[in-house]
Amino acid sequence: MATSVLDSWRATGLPLFSIIITCFNKKAYIEESIQSALAQKHDSFEVIVVDDGSQDGSWDVIQSLASQNSRLTAVRHAQARNLGEGATRQWGLEVSRGCYSLYLDGDDRLLPGRLQHDEAVIARHPECTSIVSRTRYFHQDITAGTQILCEEEESVDCIAPLTDHLYGLYEFFLACFFDYEQGQPAFKGLPCVGAVTTRREVALAVPWQREFSCAADICYFAEVLMREGVYFSSQCLAEYRLTAEGAWFQSRQDESEGFWQHLTKRHIRFLALGADPVLLEAAHQSFASKLAGRLPEPLPNPDPLPAAAESIAAIPSQPFCPTWGLSRGLPVDRYYVDRFLSRHAGDIRGDVLEVGDDGYSRRFGTAELVNVDILDINQNNGLATVIADLCDPPPDLLPDHYDCIVITQVLQNTKDPLAAIRTLRAITRPGGVILCTCPAISRVSPVAEEQEHWYWSFYIPTVRLLFQQAGFRPADLLIDTWGNLRVTTAFLWGLAQEDLTEADYRVQDPGFPLITTIRATKAL
Known part of the structure; x- marks a missing residue:
């Protein structure tokens, strides 16, 4: 050992x-x-x-x-x-x-x-x-x-x-x-x-x-x-x-x-x-x-969570944590992102492109992972190997190149998601896979400058329409939503993964989706 x-x-x-x-x-x-x-x-x-x-x-x-x-x-x-x-x-x-x-x-x-x-x-x-x-x-x-x-x-x-x-x-x-x-x-x-x-x-x-x-x-x-x-x-x-x-x-x-x-x-x-x-x-x-003099008296207890919502007054007007629950633990929506990528880890192989950084590819990639490129629109990202706007790609962006593309919680920030999906399809190899997650019911970013670029929410009919218009056949799409009233509400309240139980996450209610996930295969 x-x-x-x-x-x-x-x-x-x-x-x-x-x-x-x-x-x-x-x-x-x-x-x-x-x-x-x-x-x-x-x-x-x-x-x-x-x-x-x-x-x-x-x-x-x-x-x-x-x-x-x-x-x-x-x-x-x-x-x-x-x-x-x-x-x-x-x-x-x-x-x-x-x-x-x-x-x-x-x-x-x-x-x-x-x-x-x-x-x-x-x-x-x-x-x-x-x-x-x-x-x-x-x-x-x-x-x-x-x-x-x-x-x-x-x-x-x-x-x-x-x-x-x-x-x-x-x-x-x-x-x-x-x-x-x-x-x-x-x-x-x-x-x-x-x-x-x-x-x-x-x-x-x-x-x-x-x-x-x-x-x-x-x-x-x-x-x-x-x-x-x-x-x-x-x-x-x-x-x-x-x-x-x-x-x-x-x-x-x-x-x-x-x-x-x-x-x-x-x-x-x-x-x-x-x-x-x-x-x-x-x-x-x-x-x-x-720490005398630094703490108010009496010594504070952990923020209480509301019991059953017996009245509208029981619903908080401000989240427990304004930054995705990070002061309490891990963001709730990332629980489903992780499960989705873990379920499809076998697709993360060969030449891979990930948007923003290569964290998920390195974490979930198989032994067959050969190379990971990082795409970002931001030229100041020192890790990025590809600088491009998916909505308006440069002509030298490699067509039919990647075996897998990982893009998580990004499409809501694109002005033209259809154009972005068409670009993703164009640079995917025949037989390659796009693993995509998008917010459904969500708060917008707490950062003021990022709020200006939060354009969309995505549901099953939304992504089905967009991906089919981009050229994917219905049989090549696996689309799911994840979440339920309790989990989605916890996310909006600024709670964290640790505030919920595994049993809470297991219930999937399409009426209250927190995120939408898409596995899209490019036809041979």
């Missing part, structure tokens, strides 16, 4: 590790951060650098380094927008390909031997889902060229107990929320962003919080590490730079009240599943006292 995880990875031909570096106005530090990643002595890793709309020349430094090293991929948000650390790290994860991922801020550093250490842990403990190492904190005066370590007792984080050990959920709770020296509950903290290496499927299951300006990493890792099999290492393998503009300082400002409330409401109780109730309450109060 000790080699099964690594053997499975080797069969994919993909990197074992993805180092994801995020950057916003870190020109003074970003090259040092990137070089610490590239200097790792390991033969299977990639480095993804995502720029969050830097305005200080950081992007020029990143592009220059990417042009010199094939391991390094550089991407930035469309129109060089600043979307925040949560959205930026989430994008980095989605475009990465490694079996395990680790994050690094654009001013922090990995220490030598990090990837070798983590692979050795994986080989010994294939059941572990995350590896946590220690972190050294330091100040640095760039002008003077000097580096100052913090005082010894603060120089390395102090989550206890710091022994090489594979932890279960309850043990991890104690490590973060129990002071062994004093023999009483106390909030010890959570690992720094650069200290954690996580298996890809676990990382993908936990979305980054996008509404917090700082310290979103604590919310993220609080949930990622709530899995059985977290390995704590006594070795110090990352360095965290303390700067006046960094999250370490910002998270101590009053503006992060929303963050602390979120962490308290969502994670403290979840962390302690199976723990002693008395211990949990004591740790909870210790956590609250540590």
Whole structure:
């Protein structure tokens, strides 16, 4: 068993590790951060650098380094927008390909031997889902060229107990929320962003919080590490730079009240599943006292969900989460997207085209997958290999080229969906397949600029008409809708996948479709 995880990875031909570096106005530090990643002595890793709309020349430094090293991929948000650390790290994860991922801020550093250490842990403990190492904190005066370590007792984080050990959920709770020296509950903290290496499927299951300006990493890792099999290492393998503009300082400002409330409401109780109730309450109060002055009284409970809708007043006028339920978990509609692609994973083979990024193709593609092209209308997508507007394609777009095209939740943003479908059919090989998902009953994007490009909703008669007009025969189309009153309402309310049960998803009611899926085969 000790080699099964690594053997499975080797069969994919993909990197074992993805180092994801995020950057916003870190020109003074970003090259040092990137070089610490590239200097790792390991033969299977990639480095993804995502720029969050830097305005200080950081992007020029990143592009220059990417042009010199094939391991390094550089991407930035469309129109060089600043979307925040949560959205930026989430994008980095989605475009990465490694079996395990680790994050690094654009001013922090990995220490030598990090990837070798983590692979050795994986080989010994294939059941572990995350590896946590220690972190050294330091100040640095760039002008003077000097580096100052913090005082010894603060120089390395102090989550206890710091022994090489594979932890279960309850043990991890104690490590973060129990002071062994004093023999009483106390909030010890959570690992720094650069200290954690996580298996890809676990990382993908936990979305980054996008509404917090700082310290979103604590919310993220609080949930990622709530899995059985977290390995704590006594070795110090990352360095965290303390700067006046960094999250370490910002998270101590009053503006992060929303963050602390979120962490308290969502994670403290979840962390302690199976723990002693008395211990949990004591740790909870210790956590609250540590944050005195930042939290309103009394300590908030998780947002209650309404009981049976006995009156119109029971229906909320605002969603529980305005961003697709991401502050609570995974978006509800993606449950059906994943099931649809999993059901037709055998079609994702040969030469594949995916719109936006290659996340689904890499995740669900078969061993027969040869190549994945990424299509985007946005020239700033550094991952895109094909820049084109499906509604008005360039003449050199390859006809009859792709064995499979994956296009999820995109057609609603096209001004002319019929023209887009005709283009998709034209570039599909005879016998090839288009796997397409579209919103049916849906809210529009919460981002104002994206609302201007949300044109359509799609139902079975809609897509049947469009695909047949584009040249597909009725026998070549497999069209379904997914959803029911409860699931679709939960999506509109801003709830997440985790707020529902598997039984909720199993009921399909065509009267309340959340998404429509299409498998279209191009005739030979």
